[in-house]
Amino acid sequence: MRNTILSVYQPSHLANLVPTMQSFVECATEKLGSMAKVEEDITFSAISLRLATDVIGQAAFGVNFGLSKPQSFGESVKKIDGKDNNDDEVSDFINQHIYSTTQVKMDFSGSLSIILGLLVPILQWPFWQMLKRIPGTMDGKIEHNNRHLTSRLGAVVEKRMKDSRQGSKDFLSVILNARESGRLSKNVFTTDYISALSYEHLLAGSATTAFTLSSAVYLVAGHPEVEKKLLAEIDGFGPPDQMPTASDLQHKFPYLDQVIKEAMRFYMVSPLVARETSREVEIGGYLLPKGTWVWLALGVLAKDQKNFPEPEKFRPERFDPSCKEEKQRHPYAFIPFGLGPRSCIGQKFAIQEIKLALIHLYRKYVFRHSPYMESPLKLEFGIVLKFKNGVKLQVIKRK
């Protein structure tokens, strides 16, 4: 199954997605020019969440959610063929998705069952079963929201099952076509199961990418020396309207690479990943029985000064392949996409999108921290890390 999905993220398919991603980036950032003129502050994190949700909507569902359109934020939803989609199914679904993305938390205002699960994993499931029935608790809200989202997504999936799109390369088409051709079992790949998979995809791909893009812009805005070097690299690439290819993105922006890695290290968007032991195993001198939950703290690893001297300094050069720090670092010290057979399948997809967005933005603008934003930045811990009050920036048009 993972292999079927992975075909969507093969380099050749990713390369074909560059123009789509670029058009969403242009759409999402179109309004910045007028905002720069009136010196209006922007909540960049909201723009990037809309952008990332639209890109994943197109790639995963073959649907243009239309969130990035400056004039139609959150309302008009167009189908891929450009015709109006009269029912509000997808639009409502997306608004709920954005709500759930911003509501699921792990602090004490968040889901008690998740917090408890971190401390006493065995109690998580029974507590979740109990708490989800209590209206007003975060577990109750999550359950309510999940039920709504799943049924809305089920409707989207059912509609697409009737209107098969042979040859389409979005995630949903690939799964549905594999199901039709018998490569995936129809008994396992029910509407509900495919809905859940699509939802996982949307959730896994949007908030993470949006957060990373916002944190990179925020960090660069506070480090003029990094900004200068980055602008020089981007300006040196070619005329401002030359769209980079997938290969250009991989090879021609080494400093941009370092900036993104350092931003991901600095604010690790998925601070924890979990594994369950499939057999008894000894790790670090501890004997773990079969079925033990093991939490890997990627965020803690990324701030370990053995591997990252002066970990609280934003210094992209530490990822320069020729520098001593990079050469000496443990290969698993920096694993923002996890590792092993269950690591992130969207890694290349996300990096391609983030690079395209940053190149497009810095060709036209630079950013400064808004005086209305708190310093230091406040974060909220959830399934993914989130900015408590968003990232507010001033946009300055480049001469």
Ligand code: HEM
């Ligand atoms: C900067 C952006 C992203 C970050 C930092 C990120 C990070 C992660 C991490 C840490 C995991 C868990 C890995 C593990 O357990 O070892 C994961 C899993 C996953 N990610 Fe991402 N992700 C990002 C973007 C995306 C995108 C764009 C997509 C989809 C297009 C995606 C789809 C998934 C899926 C489906 C899984 C589950 C894989 C499995 O269980 O086999 N992610 N991601």
